[in-house]
Amino acid sequence: YVLGPRPRFVLDRVEPGGVREVSYRVRSDLRGRYPLGPLQLQLSDPFGMCELTRSFSAYDTLVVVPRTEPLPPLRLAGEASGYGDGRQRSLALAGEDDIIPRGYRHGDDLRRVHWRSTARHGELMVRREEQPQRAGCTVLLDTRRIAYQGGGPGSAFEWAVSGAASALVHMLERGFAVRLLTDEGSAAPGGDTDGFPGSVHESAESAGLIMDALAVVGHSDGGGLSRAHDVLRGGDEGLLVAFFGDLDEEQTAVAARMRQRSRGAVAFVLDSGDWTRDGRTAAPAAGSERLRLLREAGWTALPVPPGAELARLWQQAGQEGPGVRSSAAGTTTGFSGGRS
Structure with a gap:
């Protein structure tokens, strides 16, 4: 009904x-x-x-699927490393010895047959086309039940889901290889701890898979973000965009450590107490303290007031940048002003 x-x-x-x-x-x-x-x-x-x-x-x-909001184009920090503008970077092939052949597939151009490998493997092998290396972006969605209060279309959790969908679509349109990660450590598409698509064609398919996953995502019964942290510390994650619910002191520390493996990190933090009728009971001092800790760790951390427009917050993140230099990594992160 x-x-x-x-x-x-x-x-x-x-x-x-x-x-x-x-x-x-x-x-x-x-x-x-x-x-x-x-x-x-x-x-x-x-x-x-x-x-x-x-x-x-x-x-x-x-x-x-969740509602998506068009976001303004911004130049992301770390652009010099290829993570800023999302342009494809081709892998350099030094010569014939560096070419890794693969098995012949129906429709492959016979002019790409690699005869030396064909003789070695006993089957028809072709030279693999130059593979583009694409900048990666992970969107982290905090789904913990204890991190949100209230329900319905106007709740804090639904705003976070819609925000994650908007960020994923925006980054895909900019040419990034994206994945969705939840606090339980599950990644989509792929269903494993990698989850990044490998080509533009796969990205088009992954967009549908991600939106289907967000259409039915619900609250998790977990109490922490440690599983997501374990996934993120496995390698260089490129850009990290997170949508957090209520964070206590312990989970703020876990979220702060997630920044260490990312080229740039932006956090949108929702205080669910402000989104409910009893928002007067919320503790503004505690919210300011957790934002300060995230910023000291190198995050560009922004509070999300009730009914906020993500496009406006996205623009604000690009103007502010991290604001604080990370003492651990010694680098700054976040957005930098400019047009892409």
Whole structure:
């Protein structure tokens, strides 16, 4: 019933072999996966003396993805290392000895056959095309149940989900290879701890997979961010954009350590107490303290007030930058002003 009342149609006097076409529109303000159908027919004679009911088993599925907000283009910090503008960087191939062949696939150009490797492996091998290396971006979504209060389309959690979707779409449009990471340590697409697509074609497919995942993402029962931290410390993660709920002192320290393996890190922190009616009971001093700790660790950390526009916060992050130099890494991070 989230999609509205069940549609009912009365078709009067359908002649033998006749065709009638009916349609209805569904709409939902709540993301999710909803079944449509199955169709049920009730047939009766003009006098109402006989009635037959027929039900079909086939049904369709409607996926309502989160709302996305267009974000302004900004030049990201670390551009000199290839993480700023998202342009593709080709791997240099020094010569014939550096070419790694692969097995022949139907449709490959026969002019790319590598005969030396073919003789060595006993099967047709072709030279692999130059592979573009793409800048990576991880969007971290905090889904912990204890980190959010309230529910519904206007809740803090739904804002975080919509914000993560907007950031993912924006970075994909800029040419980044992106992945979605949750506090439970699961990455999408891929379902493993890597999750980064390897080509532009894979990125187009991953966009749909990520949005499908965000359409049904719910609260986790976990109490911490340690699993996500374990995934992020496995290597150089490029740019990190995080959407955090309530953070206590311990989880703020864990989030601060996530910054160490990233070229740039931006955090949007939601105080769910401000998003509920009892927001007067929130502790502004505690919120300011956790933001200060994140900024000292090198994050560009911004508080998210109720009903805030992500585009405006995104622009603010680009203007402010990290504001604090990281004492651990000795580098600055965040956004830098400019146009891409």
